[in-house]
Amino acid sequence: MxxxxxxxxxxxxxxxxxxxxxxxxxxxxxxxxxxxxxxxxxxxxxxxxxxxxxxxxxxxxxxxxxxxxMGTRAQYATVALEEPTLEKVVRALFDNTVAFLTTPGHPPTCMTLAGAMGGSVEAAPARDLMTEIRRQNEVAMKERFLQARKSGELSKDVNVDDYTRYLSSILAGLSIQSANGSTKAELKRTAEMALRHLGC
Amino acid sequence: MxxxxxxxxxxxxxxxxxxxxxxxxxxxxxxxxxxxxxxxxxxxxxxxxxxxxxxxxxxxxxxxxxxxxMGTRAQYATVALEEPTLEKVVRALFDNTVAFLTTPGHPPTCMTLAGAMGGSVEAAPARDLMTEIRRQNEVAMKERFLQARKSGELSKDVNVDDYTRYLSSILAGLSIQSANGSTKAELKRTAEMALRHLGC
DNA sequence: CTACATCTGTAACGTACGTTCCGTATGTGT
DNA sequence: ACACATACGGAACGTACGTTACAGATGTAG
Structure with missing residues (x-):
């Protein structure tokens, strides 16, 4: 031991x-x-x-x-949140996610999604760990968006919790798309459409 | 047998x-x-x-x-595609998805996501079946959007494949959100934000 | 009533799982 | 050189898996 x-x-x-x-x-x-x-x-x-x-x-x-x-492959998300402006943060979140999902040498999806959805009671600790990490990722995003709200980059009319969940959903959706077998070009176009609708 | x-x-x-x-x-x-x-x-x-x-x-x-x-619980998606107008289709996709995910008596996520992401080689047939179903769902959505494109409801400037993947991503993201433990109210607000950004 | 076909319940099969045991190898401290 | 502490390698452990075998139960057809 x-x-x-x-x-x-x-x-x-x-x-x-x-x-x-x-x-x-x-x-x-x-x-x-x-x-x-x-x-x-x-x-x-x-x-x-x-x-x-x-x-x-x-x-x-x-x-x-x-x-x-989390300390290596998943750092792309943390890095994206360090961009100086909100628009750059959001763009980086999408760009880095697409780059990450299509990097050769590892599965085409997030470990936190493939690692343990469902599973027997024996796997419950692993599943709970994955869920907690997904929620922590959202907390980190939310804190960055709160900062953008204070700096005036994000309108006070926008509910930060909702905005965070919304972005988190699209990013998770990209990972599912990737698991479905979407190509890098397809993921890029999907991300660009998301950015366009977000007004970035 | x-x-x-x-x-x-x-x-x-x-x-x-x-x-x-x-x-x-x-x-x-x-x-x-x-x-x-x-x-x-x-x-x-x-x-x-x-x-x-x-x-x-x-x-x-x-x-x-x-x-x-697919023949029972997942019919909410098929039903949504039968709405008469594009806007109603999209609204129904989101509303029905949220209602489905928060229906008591079953797990708070899609069976096609919880059923088999990852898994050993022994589970490969199950995983492939789930992936194929997710792709078939996208095909059904795409066909409905192509129809909307022909009727002029969807601008010819919009790439239907991209639009389909984009919506599919958000809907899958909602399912992940639900698996994360989001409440019905939270899912509703996330869906509403998505609809707002889609211009519906 | 008898012959037949199918389902039911239980016990068992062979395999693979996560884990541990133990004899041996290989290092450090004196 | 010697005692000691730890790592290595491989066999073995008990359990749980998916599946099957088989004897008995329960129906239908003639």
């Missing part, structure tokens, strides 16, 4: 980051319940004992994989 | 429709892979042999459950 403190004993013989990356990609593709430990051992190139010693059980490994996903 | 022709032998002793309805609700909530046969036997009130004799294996049962879902 507790991996070594690095002071004594035999040191780890594998790249922990690379192993976690492999686990993340597999969870991303198949979701928590669709990914079995046997597949993980193969993808990570490790024996079960090494995985359990380094990362804990399947639930803990999933959490770590999701954390890694 | 093949259930009786009704002429001879012991007749079935249960309500086939009610059993399939129970199976559909369970698949809807937990997805294909998250639903085990043991849970199905309990929810349907049947023994394994009765299920296999009446509906076939798990994959076949899932297909029948999805078919039932």
């Amino acid at each position: 507790k991996t070594g403190n690095g002071k004594t004993g035999r040191p780890i013989s594998f790249d922990k980051d690379a192993a976690l990356e492999a686990a993340m990609l597999l969870f991303w593709e198949r979701g928590f319940e669709g990914t079995c430990m046997t597949s993980l051992t193969q993808a990570m190139g490790l024996n079960p004992s090494s995985i359990y010693a380094a990362f804990g059980d399947k639930h803990a490994l999933f959490q770590l994989a999701v954390k890694r996903y | 093949k259930t009786g022709n009704g002429k001879t032998g012991r007749p079935i002793s249960f309500d086939k429709d009610a059993a399939l309805e129970a199976a559909m609700l369970l698949f809807w909530e937990r997805g294909f892979e998250g639903t085990c046969m043991t849970s199905l036997t309990q929810a349907m009130g049947l023994n394994p042999s009765s299920i296999y004799a009446a509906f076939g294996d798990k994959h076949a049962l899932f297909q029948l459950a999805v078919k039932r879902y």
Whole structure:
């Protein structure tokens, strides 16, 4: 359970980051319940004992994989919110999302959607984690929009909660479109139509 | 495998429709892979042999459950497309979707989204079926919009494929919102904001 | 009433799951 | 060099999965 403190004993013989990356990609593709430990051992190139010693059980490994996903691949959303103006923020949200969804080398949809919608009671913790992350993403968007409201970029007539949910919906919808097999060009045109209707 | 022709032998002793309805609700909530046969036997009130004799294996049962879902609960979409004018069609799509998602007695999201995103290779047929249904829904929408284009209700400047994907995205996004735990009032306001931006 | 066809209930099948055990290998501290 | 601490590799664990086998129940046809 507790991996070594690095002071004594035999040191780890594998790249922990690379192993976690492999686990993340597999969870991303198949979701928590669709990914079995046997597949993980193969993808990570490790024996079960090494995985359990380094990362804990399947639930803990999933959490770590999701954390890694949020800290790396999913940063496009955080980055978009740092744009200086509201219009640039919204444009970046759509552009980055389309770029993200169509990046080769990983599944064509959000891990938070493919990872655990539905599932048995055993998978409930994973599903709840995905839901919480989706809600946290909305909170981050809302805070940026509140800032735009204060700076006068977003009209006071607009309900910020509604605006946030609306944008979040379209972005989630793009991810579903991508999962359906839409091409990069199609996603781009869909995003452009959304931007046009948003007045950007 | 093949259930009786009704002429001879012991007749079935249960309500086939009610059993399939129970199976559909369970698949809807937990997805294909998250639903085990043991849970199905309990929810349907049947023994394994009765299920296999009446509906076939798990994959076949899932297909029948999805078919039932499309023919009953998911009819709100088909109905919306039958509205006389484009504006009424679009309004009905959003209103019916919100009403559907917030109807008590079933999970707060689309079966086609919760049923099988991701999953192991074993669940691939179920996932492909869900994807195909989502695409068929878009085809039905597109045909209705093409009709509106011919009647002059939809500007010829609008690319019908893009318009369809855009609306489909927002509607899918609403389903994700609902899965996130949004209330009926919140979904309504989100839908209204979408309609406003669409110029309806 | 008898022969036959089908459904029902239970137990069992083989497999795959997540997880743990344990003998061995490989490092550090003295 | 030696004791110790940890990691590795692989086999094994108990459980749950989807599915099937089979004996008994219950109907229809003649």
